[in-house]
Amino acid sequence: MTHDPKDQFNRIREEITDSFDEELETQLDEDYLDELVAEGMGEGGTPTLDRKVYFRELFRLQHELIRLQDWVQHKKLKVAVLFEGRDSAGKGGAIKRVTQRLNPRVCRVVALPAPTERERSQWYFQRYVPHLPAGGEIVLFDRSWYNRAGVERVMGFCTPDELEEFFRSVPDFERMLVRSGIILIKYWFSITDEEQEFRFQMRIQDPLKQWKLSPMDLQSRVHWEDYTRAKEDMLQRTHTSDAPWWVVQAVDKKKARLNLIAHLLNQIPYETVPRPEIVLPARVRHADYERHPVPPDMYVPEVY
Template sequence: MSMTNTYKDWLEAELQETLDEDMELELEDAVLSAEIRRIYRSHHPDQMDRKTYFHELLRLQSELIRLQDWVSHHQEKVVVIFEGRDSAGKGGAIKRITQRLNPRVARVVALPAPSDREKTQWYFQRYVPHLPAGGEIVLFDRSWYNRAGVERVMGFAGEDQVEQFFQDVPEFERMLVRSGIRLVKYWFSVTDEEQQMRFQIRIHDPLKQWKLSPMDLQSRIRWEAYTKAKEDMFERTNIPEAPWYIVPGNDKKRARLNCIDHLLGLIPYGDVPHEEVLLPDRVFNPDYEREVLPRELYVPQKY
């Protein structure tokens, strides 16, 4: 077999593996009971076909790799905040953004509830250690805006604390921007009916039940309170240095593509010089003899 054919076969196998990875991620949306799937599809008759979605996703992900290389080469600092209703699609968008990126360059921050010690600190203190150094992209899966949302609605923060947050956050974000951080803020928006349907899917899908927390269920009860909190947040924190961008999220696939495309359009990245990568020849030592390792060290070959 010629070298050309061997390379072609290898490339086709790589492309198939890439498609398999995407399909694996998509399975999380497909493992539903037949009835729930039927109801969901009846409410989404104009869904993007899978072939078009994958084609566009792979194209945008290749651009994200160019962005990553540019950030690394120029020692840029990028922060992207993802906020929105529970089940609005923040996590799915983050997965697709980071799927093919170097985790040493692009990392996700999803902080748990603050500890007793953290509750006594300056509010922004626990977020500061996670901010990027030069050459890094940090994606916050929820952020300091917890205070304007869940903490306010659920009563974990008093109105005086919320007011202090609203006074502080614009200046805090201006400081980040002045320090050289490119700060981008996304709000993923879904309708009341769409959120209810997605919660029902999570309840009936054993692979998704872990995504439902008591806070998620409370968000259904307090839908209107969350709406009011969101409106106040936009009014008080939509500043020229760090504006909010709203991503309509009822259609998950289009939301992911639109978000990635928009993010790429905000940053003036370009090609950077690359050294040609050449695979060195293997050095063979005629005196080397590979030892046979004990069988119990190997993982059982069940598949």
Template sequence: MAGKQAAELPRKVYEAELLRLQTELVKLQEWVRATGARLVVIFEGRDAAGKGGTIKRVTEHLNPRIARIAALPKPTERERTQWYFQRYVEHLPAAGEIVLFDRSWYNRAGVERVMGFCTKEEYQLFLRHCPIFERMLVESGILLRKYWFSVSDTEQQDRFRKRLEDPLRRWKLSPMDLESITHWEAYSRAKDEMLVHTDVSDAPWYVVESDDKRRARLNMMAHLLSTVPYHDVPPPVLELPKRPPSTGYERPPRDLQTYVPDHAASL
């Protein structure tokens, strides 16, 4: 059982280590690109557990053509009739790509199970098929990492309250998020059962204590880096070319184009 978390990290310490880890993530990205590796990182956890903020810091300095985020909306009517994993498969990486799932196929083990969006038979089938599906991914060469962000009930409520009061983050809340407060124990039981069936040697779960957002981000990033056998890939040698001499080009008069007003001048 995890002990009590240490005091919140000082901002300067956090920012220095964050930058160091982000630099390593860029190196990891270049290794993925150069070697043709395929990396899948799953972010799961309760609402307001810190998944989105961590994903934002992970991808902040990465090339969006290499590292992309898959945050799927609720399935369409057509997708509801497909094999459950089908709509996730099309988002899996090709060679030289990283995909971060902001929630994943584990929706079925969480919100769908608790809120009754799937049948008991569909849920049981998921628990049987999920380890097989993930074993197929791993055996095909995909590097699969699964992180569960664990937040306490009091911290979750505090974050919900702050989002309600913050116009810049109000969009993060939905009626479904708030309803999750009244289903805390049901979600806890669903999470426990999910881990029993899907925390397997081929694709283990890693739990991130996330009441302290700064600590959670650093811990997750450092752990991910420690589990991938990446190494420095020398960048291509680039040199700025000399600007060629003018051939007589003249820019059209400014009044022929429409410019954005200088709002900054009014500050």
């Protein structure tokens, strides 16, 4: 069977455009948010990153992430990245852009629910250990063992003794992870009081995002200052040479994502993995095979 080169080119172009549209669909509601933010800032406000610059840099950085992924697989590296920050700080959006074009078998996200009764009786770090990366894996923790230093502390889900034990143990725990060969990278997403309130109000008004608001999220507004004190204490007591914290300025979501990915790429030296040329094998055809028709009632109705 022969293919018209022009038709092939047009088909490839459509496929690439469709890939770009995946990001554009995600961005549509965020552009609306940016417009509202710009209106509220007035002349003295700082505009968000130009859309063309943002997309050009995002796709470039995502291409580099694929190279990093290949290198991690090739060298059997173990990478664990922690994403922490206030509710609505933009952790989920950043994680989505990191994983968007990567192989989910190599790069996976861990977002654990509240601990069960049994887990609460375990060694605190125990439920996180099974999710740590093996060789050739990247694991992104959407919140991590630092829950104890944040929400558990502020909301009274742990005792003062349990909190103090956490602060005594976590440097040794992370030192063991690093000694075992895990590349451990910790990010804190920082936003202002005003920005968090604005994002919460947007979620309240948007029926597509109301599910993101949990009762615990709403309580975080009441306890803003308590979370601030908890964050400052946490950063001071757990910022070590073995596992330092990196703070992401996250009021501007687009800049935060690009800065995060660029920084992540710089934390792990990588090279291009040499690959043999890929050749698509010819399809095997059998003269006695006849494709059977699909019954019409099995088709999904073509509404569009």
